[in-house]
Amino acid sequence: MSGRGVTFARGFTAGAAPAGVKPGADERLDVALVASDRPCVSAGVLTRNEVIAAPCLLTRRHLERGAVRAIVANSGNANACTGEQGARDALAMATAAAARLDLRVDEVAVASTGVIGVLLPAERIARAVAGIELTEEGWDAASHAIMTTDTRPKVAEREITLPSGAVRVGGIAKGAGMIHPDMATLLAFITTDARIAADDLARTVVSAVDSTFNAISVDGDTSTNDTVLVLANGASGIDVAGTDLVTFASGLSAVCRELALAIVADGEGVTKVYEIRVSGAASDADARLAARQITDSNLVRTAIHGADPNWGRILAAAGRSGARVESERASIAIGGVAVFTAGAPAAFDGAAIRAHFSRASIEIALDLGLGNGTAVAWGADLSAEYVRINAEYTT
Amino acid sequence: MSGRGVTFARGFTAGAAPAGVKPGADERLDVALVASDRPCVSAGVLTRNEVIAAPCLLTRRHLERGAVRAIVANSGNANACTGEQGARDALAMATAAAARLDLRVDEVAVASTGVIGVLLPAERIARAVAGIELTEEGWDAASHAIMTTDTRPKVAEREITLPSGAVRVGGIAKGAGMIHPDMATLLAFITTDARIAADDLARTVVSAVDSTFNAISVDGDTSTNDTVLVLANGASGIDVAGTDLVTFASGLSAVCRELALAIVADGEGVTKVYEIRVSGAASDADARLAARQITDSNLVRTAIHGADPNWGRILAAAGRSGARVESERASIAIGGVAVFTAGAPAAFDGAAIRAHFSRASIEIALDLGLGNGTAVAWGADLSAEYVRINAEYTT
Numbered sequence: 001m002s003g004r005g006v007t008f009a010r011g012f013t014a015g016a017a018p019a020g021v022k023p024g025a026d027e028r029l030d031v032a033l034v035a036s037d038r039p040c041v042s043a044g045v046l047t048r049n050e051v052i053a054a055p056c057l058l059t060r061r062h063l064e065r066g067a068v069r070a071i072v073a074n075s076g077n078a079n080a081c082t083g084e085q086g087a088r089d090a091l092a093m094a095t096a097a098a099a100r101l102d103l104r105v106d107e108v109a110v111a112s113t114g115v116i117g118v119l120l121p122a123e124r125i126a127r128a129v130a131g132i133e134l135t136e137e138g139w140d141a142a143s144h145a146i147m148t149t150d151t152r153p154k155v156a157e158r159e160i161t162l163p164s165g166a167v168r169v170g171g172i173a174k175g176a177g178m179i180h181p182d183m184a185t186l187l188a189f190i191t192t193d194a195r196i197a198a199d200d201l202a203r204t205v206v207s208a209v210d211s212t213f214n215a216i217s218v219d220g221d222t223s224t225n226d227t228v229l230v231l232a233n234g235a236s237g238i239d240v241a242g243t244d245l246v247t248f249a250s251g252l253s254a255v256c257r258e259l260a261l262a263i264v265a266d267g268e269g270v271t272k273v274y275e276i277r278v279s280g281a282a283s284d285a286d287a288r289l290a291a292r293q294i295t296d297s298n299l300v301r302t303a304i305h306g307a308d309p310n311w312g313r314i315l316a317a318a319g320r321s322g323a324r325v326e327s328e329r330a331s332i333a334i335g336g337v338a339v340f341t342a343g344a345p346a347a348f349d350g351a352a353i354r355a356h357f358s359r360a361s362i363e364i365a366l367d368l369g370l371g372n373g374t375a376v377a378w379g380a381d382l383s384a385e386y387v388r389i390n391a392e393y394t395t
Numbered sequence: 396m397s398g399r400g401v402t403f404a405r406g407f408t409a410g411a412a413p414a415g416v417k418p419g420a421d422e423r424l425d426v427a428l429v430a431s432d433r434p435c436v437s438a439g440v441l442t443r444n445e446v447i448a449a450p451c452l453l454t455r456r457h458l459e460r461g462a463v464r465a466i467v468a469n470s471g472n473a474n475a476c477t478g479e480q481g482a483r484d485a486l487a488m489a490t491a492a493a494a495r496l497d498l499r500v501d502e503v504a505v506a507s508t509g510v511i512g513v514l515l516p517a518e519r520i521a522r523a524v525a526g527i528e529l530t531e532e533g534w535d536a537a538s539h540a541i542m543t544t545d546t547r548p549k550v551a552e553r554e555i556t557l558p559s560g561a562v563r564v565g566g567i568a569k570g571a572g573m574i575h576p577d578m579a580t581l582l583a584f585i586t587t588d589a590r591i592a593a594d595d596l597a598r599t600v601v602s603a604v605d606s607t608f609n610a611i612s613v614d615g616d617t618s619t620n621d622t623v624l625v626l627a628n629g630a631s632g633i634d635v636a637g638t639d640l641v642t643f644a645s646g647l648s649a650v651c652r653e654l655a656l657a658i659v660a661d662g663e664g665v666t667k668v669y670e671i672r673v674s675g676a677a678s679d680a681d682a683r684l685a686a687r688q689i690t691d692s693n694l695v696r697t698a699i700h701g702a703d704p705n706w707g708r709i710l711a712a713a714g715r716s717g718a719r720v721e722s723e724r725a726s727i728a729i730g731g732v733a734v735f736t737a738g739a740p741a742a743f744d745g746a747a748i749r750a751h752f753s754r755a756s757i758e759i760a761l762d763l764g765l766g767n768g769t770a771v772a773w774g775a776d777l778s779a780e781y782v783r784i785n786a787e788y789t790t
Contacts (some may be wrong), residue, residue, distance in 0.1 A: 010640050051714030051722045081710060081722050116707030117740040224711050298693070302782050312476060312511030316619050319446030327446045329477050344478050345512040384779035387697050 005155035007139040008170030009193040011037045011235030014138035015147035019128035020081075021114065021121060022078035029145035031128045033138075034189055035070040035101050036233040041198040042068035043205040044109070045213070047226035053080035054090040055110040056225060062094070062106045063229075066198060071189050071229055072097035073111040073175070074125055077149050078185065080224040081117045089122040096126035101134075106392060111227045113148055113174060113185040143172040146187055150175045150266055156258035160194075160251035165238040167194040167248065169255050175263035185223040188259055193235035194248060200241065204249045205230045212256035215288075215377040216264045217295040228256075262376050269386030274304055274362035274379050278318075281373030286323035288375040290366065293321035295379025305381035307357035309350055311339045318366060329369030335362065343371065400550035402534040403565030404588040404629030406432045406699075409533035411540035414523035416471035416509065416516060424540035426523045428533075429584055430465035430496050431628040436593040437463035438600040439504070441609070442621035448475035449485040450505040451620060457489070457501045458624075461593060466584050466624055467492035468506040469520055470543050470569070473580065475619040476512045484517040491521035506622045508543055508569060508580040538567040541582055545570045545661055551653035555589075555646035556739035558635040561642065562589040564650050570658040580618040581608060583654055589643060590629035595636065599644045600625045607651035608770040610661045610683075612690040623651075659773050660755075664781030669699055669774050670755035673713075674766030681718035683770040685761065688716030689772025700776035704745055706734045713761060724764030730757065737764065 007014050014034045021030040044063050046056045060070050072093050074334045079086050094108040101108075112120070143153035155169030171190035196204075200205035209228050230252070240248045264273050276294045294300055297317040303310040311332045318323045328343030335356030356362060402409050408430045416425040439458050457463050467488050474481050489503040493698060507515070537546035546665075554779030568586035571575045591599075604623050625647070635643045659668050671689045676682035689695055692712040698705040706727045714720045723738030728753030733741045 049711060049714040050716075050720035051710050081707060081735070081738070081740065081765070083723060116711070117735070155743065224707075224714065298781075299776075305782065312619075315446050315476060316444060316511070319444040319619065321445075323445070325445035328478060340476070340512070342475070345476065382693075382782055384782045386693075387777055387779045387782060 003155060005139040005143055005170045005172045006034050006189055006191050008157035009138045009168040009191045009235065011193055011233045012191045013134035013136055014142040015132040015134045015140035016138065017128040017132045019074065019121065019124045021074050021125065028236065029141055031125055032073045032142040032145035033070065033100070033129060033132045033134060034191065034205040035134055036231055038233050038235065039067065040069040040233045041066070041196065041201050042229065042231045043202040045206065045209045045228045045229060045231065046107040047223055049224050051081065051224045053078055053112060053225040054082060054086035055079055055112045056227060057087065058090045058094060059109040059111065062109055065106045067107050067235070068109045068146040069107050069231060070097055070101050070103060071109045071111065071250070072129060073146050075113050075146050077112060077118055077120050078113040078116050078225045079112040081118045082119055082242060083117055088119040092122040093125055096129040099211065100129050100132065108117060109229055111187050111225070113146065113187055113225055116224065139172065146172065146174040148174065149291055151267060152266060154259050154262040156255045158247055158251045158255050162238060162240065162244045162247055167236045167238050167240060169251050171255050171259055173259040173263060174268045185225040186215045186263065188213065188228045190230045190255060192230065193234065193236035194232050194240040195236065195238060196232050196240045196248070200245055201230065201232050204245065205251055208249060208253040208256045212253060212260040215292070215304060216260045217292065217377070217379050238355045257319060261378060264380050265382045269383040270380040271383055272304065272360050272362060272381050274364055275364065276379065277363045277376050278366045278368065278372045280367040280369045280371060282324045282371040282375040284375060285373070287373040289321040289376040290368070291377035293297060293317045295377045298382055301379065301382035304357055304362060305383050307315065307354045309334060309339060309353035309357065314366060315340065324370060325368060326370065331367045331369065333365045398550060399592035400534040400538055400552055400565045400567045400584050401429050401584055402531045403552035404563040404586045404630065406628045407586045408529035409537040410527040410529045411533065412523040412527045413637055414469065414516065414519045416469050416520065419472065424536055425470045425782060426520055427462045427468045427540035428465065428495070428524060428527045428529060429494060429537060429539040429586065430529055431626055433628050434462065434627045435464040435626040435629065436461070436591065436596050436651065437624065437626050438597040439625065440601065440604045440623045440671060442618055443684045444619050445532065446476065448473055448507060448620040449477060449481035450474055450483070450507045451622060451681055453485045453489060454504040454506065454622065457504055458701040460501045462502050463504045464502050464519050464628070465492055465496050465498060465624060466504045466506065467524060467543050468582060470508050470541050471511055472507060472509040472515050473511050474507040474515045474618050477514055480514055484515040487517040488520055490523040495524050495527065504624055506582050506620070508541065508582055508620055511619065524782045541569040543569065544663060547661060549654050549657040551650045553646045553650050554641055557633060557635065557639045560631065560775065562587060562631045562633050562635060563690040566650055566654055568654040568658060570661045581658060582583055583608065585625045585650060586631065587625065587627045588631035589627050589635040590631065590633060591627050591635040591643070595640055596625065596627050599640065599647055603644060603648040603651045607655040610687070611655045612687065612772070612774050655775060659775050664778040665775040666778055667699065667755050667757060667776050669759055670771060671759045671761065671774065672771050673761045673763065674769045675762040675764045675766060677719045678768040679770060680768070682768040684716040685713040685718040685763070686770040686772035688712045691770045693777055696777035699752055699757060700778050702749045704729060704734060704748035704752065709759065709761060719765060720763060721765065726762045726764065728760040
């Protein structure tokens, strides 16, 4: 029962079609549709960039009306910085999906990823949507249709066992891989058959996204189109409320974390992923600041690419993060080996550190020695391949 | 009279010596000394990183006492994250320079740049300082002695003509080039023979640094050791006060800007420098946020490296900067050619843009269409060479 992602939860189907939005061969899947067979409660987290793409503006309005139960998405064109026509095109996509599914337009969320500043081929997309067949097997086609420079689809699911029965959560995502002129857009569509109150779902989603999708960095940029959507249709018949919310939140976070880590690992030019665990910060907020600055630092990222046990860069990144840092209280361990202890360089086996840094998965622990604040973030190395991909000509 | 940098102003001398701090050949200059033949007023801007190197802590205390008239600096070792011994070693450097110059210890500022977490060879430095001969010609040796991965010294000077006569300002700097395990340390030592009040100098220096050294970015990291020092000894006999302060500030800024741009152009792996001028922001603070985010964006930097007219990345970087941005009011020009006008993509000659991007010096203008806020910042492209340099092994 694994590998079904967005149709793992009962009552959800998906499908995809080629609409010629992606450049190159016309048969590439670039339009995806996900739908519930019954009404849903829904929640979402949309880009915090001040430059917001037309589909995100429309989706935000539809989420506010509280009845979203289907998602239509395209890759190859972000429909961003496209003015009034862009807004009409996003609405046309929602309208086409609503017609295909016999829903109201405001029951459909829209997401786009791809080139900025180019008008969408909205009619071709509408025709493609009209022909999409929705099935339980359609998760695979949908997971491919939202890819841009991703080298592989991202799919995850979990069954969550509660005292009253099991509920399912699954999702698909596309990554922060970016090849110009595409942006580092993150799309994730998650479905669950839990029966949950809208405000409980909203709180759970915000918390899960903050500790997973918002804790990854491939290159520090934030897209105009970032969209995480969660639909809950209640098809399991299992109510999730009260203390069960904690168990549900944990399962939802696990799905989000698996998708988020798959996104980092598939980032452009990425050869390894590192996890940075900050503890002993003055507050959780400080810990988050430090952890995220360390995943954003080009100097840390290149050191890790080169398997260089350069703890000075890690400490300096924390020091410029805005978090309170006192170097004489800080300690750093790499792969469980202390390299800096309470403000003093530790004698360590450089070969062991380099061996750890040469793994595909790296663990760095920074204890600030100031309080009880903790945070985890995930980053990727910075390689010459990243530069090559992102420096290529548009034409 | 050009090319004298830190000894262009009357009454200043400089010199340098090898102390074996830099790895490799023992005869490389790595200790520099700059001194005034009379008392000075002084001002400085030190790193904002929470992890502050020992020399910066000592220099801050000496600046507060208000009598700094000499600077001793070394390259090859940052004396950062070195605990109590590091504090003693920084003091030993100041003591050696004070003995050499027959000054009080608190009349000497100390700066270091290089590897983090390794104790300084303080005795070797003290012996080298004792042997430094200070001359007006010593500016050249001093400018070389502070270099780390810089490929060339940075030297600038200006004569500022006031109604009552001319005053001189000159300086030397080292760059944000960083080869691990060194940090991106920026050091700049500026001298002037203006007679100026200490608080006027302090205000002028903060403003000049903010619009120049703080407006450049090579890789977004902030060192534990960044130090800009300005000494004014009054040897010109010309008082700078009242409205003359505006003229003086302009000349000081020009020297700072020339040094800052030389630092960007000599950054590791840098093949071109771009100037981003933001106008029409809701405030100057917003303009600064947007301009600096654009110089920090890896996506913008790689696009410029590849001569890619990818204005979407510029707008998206502004959008995530924290500045207010409404894409439908924004306009972007590259090398004077409009690529995005009031929210709509402009039809432009891609070849002309790519030709401009292929120059060593690039101009990007972003008008946010919201208010009167303006700012200028300078950034550098991100090349595969940067990654190669920063991913090399420590050992």
